Amino acid sequence: MGRTDPPSATSQLLELYRAMRLVREAEERLGALFADGEIPGFIHLSIGQEAVSVGVAAALQQHDTLASNHRGHGHAIAKGLDLDRFFLEILGKRDGYCRGRGGSMHVADMTVGMLGANGIVGAGLPIAVGSALAHKLRRTGHIAVVFFGDGAMAEGVLHESLNLAQLWTLPVLFVCENNGWSEFTEAARQLATDPQRMAAAYSMRALQVDGNDVVAVAAAARMAVAQIRAGEGPCLLECKTRRVRGHYEGDAQKYRDAGDIATALRNDPLVRCEVQAIAAGAPQETIDAIKAEIADRVDAAVATARSGAPPAPVDAFADVYSPTHELPS
Amino acid sequence: MSEVRFGQAINRALIDAMTADPSVILLGEDVARPGGPFGVTRGLLDKFGPERVRDTPISEAAITGAAVGAAMTGLRPIVEIMFMDFVTLTMDALVNQAAKARFMFGGQSSVPMVVRMPHGGGINAGPQHSQCLEAWLAHVPGLKVVCPATVADAYSLTRAAIVDDDPVIVIEHKALYAAKGELADSPTATPIGRARIAREGRDATIVTYGAMVSVALAAAVELAQDGVEADVIDLRSLQPWDEATVLASLTRTHRLIICHEAVEAFGIGAEIAARMADVGFDELDAPIVRVGAPFMPPPFAKTLEDWYRPDAAKIVAAVKKTMS
Numbered sequence: 001m002g003r004t005d006p007p008s009a010t011s012q013l014l015e016l017y018r019a020m021r022l023v024r025e026a027e028e029r030l031g032a033l034f035a036d037g038e039i040p041g042f043i044h045l046s047i048g049q050e051a052v053s054v055g056v057a058a059a060l061q062q063h064d065t066l067a068s069n070h071r072g073h074g075h076a077i078a079k080g081l082d083l084d085r086f087f088l089e090i091l092g093k094r095d096g097y098c099r100g101r102g103g104s105m106h107v108a109d110m111t112v113g114m115l116g117a118n119g120i121v122g123a124g125l126p127i128a129v130g131s132a133l134a135h136k137l138r139r140t141g142h143i144a145v146v147f148f149g150d151g152a153m154a155e156g157v158l159h160e161s162l163n164l165a166q167l168w169t170l171p172v173l174f175v176c177e178n179n180g181w182s183e184f185t186e187a188a189r190q191l192a193t194d195p196q197r198m199a200a201a202y203s204m205r206a207l208q209v210d211g212n213d214v215v216a217v218a219a220a221a222r223m224a225v226a227q228i229r230a231g232e233g234p235c236l237l238e239c240k241t242r243r244v245r246g247h248y249e250g251d252a253q254k255y256r257d258a259g260d261i262a263t264a265l266r267n268d269p270l271v272r273c274e275v276q277a278i279a280a281g282a283p284q285e286t287i288d289a290i291k292a293e294i295a296d297r298v299d300a301a302v303a304t305a306r307s308g309a310p311p312a313p314v315d316a317f318a319d320v321y322s323p324t325h326e327l328p329s
Numbered sequence: 330m331s332e333v334r335f336g337q338a339i340n341r342a343l344i345d346a347m348t349a350d351p352s353v354i355l356l357g358e359d360v361a362r363p364g365g366p367f368g369v370t371r372g373l374l375d376k377f378g379p380e381r382v383r384d385t386p387i388s389e390a391a392i393t394g395a396a397v398g399a400a401m402t403g404l405r406p407i408v409e410i411m412f413m414d415f416v417t418l419t420m421d422a423l424v425n426q427a428a429k430a431r432f433m434f435g436g437q438s439s440v441p442m443v444v445r446m447p448h449g450g451g452i453n454a455g456p457q458h459s460q461c462l463e464a465w466l467a468h469v470p471g472l473k474v475v476c477p478a479t480v481a482d483a484y485s486l487t488r489a490a491i492v493d494d495d496p497v498i499v500i501e502h503k504a505l506y507a508a509k510g511e512l513a514d515s516p517t518a519t520p521i522g523r524a525r526i527a528r529e530g531r532d533a534t535i536v537t538y539g540a541m542v543s544v545a546l547a548a549a550v551e552l553a554q555d556g557v558e559a560d561v562i563d564l565r566s567l568q569p570w571d572e573a574t575v576l577a578s579l580t581r582t583h584r585l586i587i588c589h590e591a592v593e594a595f596g597i598g599a600e601i602a603a604r605m606a607d608v609g610f611d612e613l614d615a616p617i618v619r620v621g622a623p624f625m626p627p628p629f630a631k632t633l634e635d636w637y638r639p640d641a642a643k644i645v646a647a648v649k650k651t652m653s
Contacts, residue, residue, distance in 0.1 A: 065398075065401075065402055067398065096435070097434070097435060097437070098433060098434050098435035098437075099435035099436065100435075101432055101433055101434075101435060102433045102434060102435070106433045106434065108433075108434040108437060108438070109437070110401070110434070110437045110438050115398065115401050115402075115438075116430070116433075116434060118426075119425070120421055120425050120426075123394065123421055123422075123425065123426060125391075125394070126390065126391040126392075126393070126394025126395045126397070126398065126422065127394055127395070127397050127398035127401070127426065128398055129391065129394070129395045129398060130394065130395030130396055130397060130398025130399035130400070130401075130402070130406070131398035131399065131401065131402040132398075133395060133398075133399050133404070134398070134399040134402035134403050134404045135402065137354065137380055137381070137404065138352075138402075138403055138404070140403075144398070144402075156390065157390040157391055157394060157421070160386070160388035160390055160391030161391045161394070161395075163386060163388065163391075164385070164386060164388060164391050164392070164395065167386065168383075316432070319431060319432050319435070319436040320431070320432050320470050320471055321431070321471070321473070321495050322431065322439045322493075322494035322495050323494075
């Protein structure tokens with residue numbers, strides 16, 4: 001019996017599912033490794049928000065640049081980072097992306113335009129604006145994207161960045177991952193208005209989308225990116241989602257109703273995508289095969305990271321400054 | 330060789346750097362059409378156009394953060410901060426982003442950006458427009474900090490900062506912008522990290538930088554009338570600073586005075602004194618003395634500001650203290 005290719009809508013759904021599955025599997029494994037004491041420091045998981053990072057990344061090209069935040073594992077993986085070096089970094093190993101100096105909050109890969117996760121709320125916005133300025137002046141044809149949470153909407157530099165980007169018609173996509181929680185406090189108790197109105201205040205185009213529907217996120221992101229790439233200036237894409245885990249792993253979330261978490265769990269973007277894929281004709285075996293394949297990939301990356309060598313202080317010290325650069329005569 | 334003003338030398342350095350490298354751009358409040366609050370960027374808009382010479386909104390945090398992102402995406406941005414006091418608004422971009430990117434990302438990326446800012450008093454600009462905050466920046470691993478004292482160095486340190494692959498803070502004393510000096514037609518390079526002996530002497534070493542260099546030289550002339558010959562060292566670069574040159578001078582003079590306009594406590598002078606008390610202990614014939622502003626904000630009234638800023642008399646007294 002000859003196997004026929006699935007129709008393109010189905011294959012696109014399966015690609016999005018595969019990408020989300022990779023983020024989910026990687027983060028679930030990070031959660032377990034953290035609980036077992038194998039990850040130093042602290043980590044912030046984006047479980048339940050995978051449709052945002054994957055949906056937006058589906059609209060990007062390799063050399064589009066991306067500035068991320070503290071909850072950035074999904075952004076990094078969706079942008080195409082190597083899984084081994086990702087896990088090596090988060091486990092604090094020499095061959096990790098940052099040679100063990102950054103960890104979860106600073107994963108970066110310049111070869112795919114990933115300008116770094118960031119430990120400072122809102123700090124990625126001006127970095128993306130500057131990166132967009134460079135794209136525009138250097139006529140690279142690329143755009144910059146920044147992911148930030150609803151909490152960042154209260155940071156002053158966000159407002160400066162929205163104003164500057166709109167004023168200079170820069171090719172930048174602002175993705176507000178509105179998960180309803182700013183650390184331990186509901187967004188409603190932090191913001192006097194909402195992201196749509198904030199964008200409007202700067203005359204910026206804005207879109208709002210169900211951030212747990214990966215197809216809708218991808219469609220909205222493609223539309224926004226096409227306009228940005230065409231030179232029409234920035235856009236704010238608000239993805240409404242819900243944080244499932246705590247602000248950080250180990251956060252008991254005593255400030256949160258059990259019903260709020262249960263609601264978030266019922267709206268799992270992976271389950272929704274799986275249902276959509278099956279309804280579109282994808283066989284269950286294909287979904288199961290993707291799950292198994294992803295689990296194997298993550299297993300392999302974790303094994304590589306566990307056996308990685310620790311970083312040496314002498315190498316770290318040598319990288320504070322660039323090698324000496326002489327002034328040309 | 331021609332006589333130019335300090336601000337004109339920086340202007341020429343910017344022109345030469347922007348001519349040599351199309352990736353160099355200029356961002357700042359009023360730097361383009363108005364030509365800069367102190368006129369340092371005059372003419373650059375006409376020469377290089379509005380894409381590369383950009384008037385920005387009054388958004389110090391965003392323009393400095395944008396410089397970080399632009400530097401990571403192939404440009405060499407130069408940001409002008411109108412007064413050094415406003416560097417407070419840029420601290421996340423400088424301290425958490427620019428300074429750390431190279432290290433934090435495992436050497437994947439450098440951040441070749443320059444931030445120019447005028448510091449210091451002398452124009453009665455008051456507590457929020459006169460501060461010398463360079464010690465803050467010199468305290469941050471990953472940043473370089475330079476502070477020219479002469480027209481020649483205003484040119485060549487600016488060039489060196491722009492070509493450097495790391496974030497460099499160029500501190501310009503606002504009272505120096507109108508000062509005149511000689512600038513060679515083809516100025517020689519001044520590498521970051523090397524001090525200059527501004528005057529040679531055998532009896533005491535005065536280490537200083539920026540606008541205080543000429544004050545220290547005036548003090549040295551006064552001291553010479555009493556038969557005391559002072560070595561005056563112009564640091565030029567504060568991070569990294571030229572420990573070898575200071576130590577070599579101390580080895581000749583055995584007395585050390587450090588002078589800056591910034592408040593004396595917890596300053597550049599404290600670091601140099603601590604270091605020389607360690608590596609130069611055996612050379613010292615007297616305690617190290619610092620001359621700096623008293624521990625208070627810079628005041629506005631002329632009488633207050635004149636009293637607040639170190640002058641030649643205070644430096645002379647400090648040198649004599651080490652000789653007594």
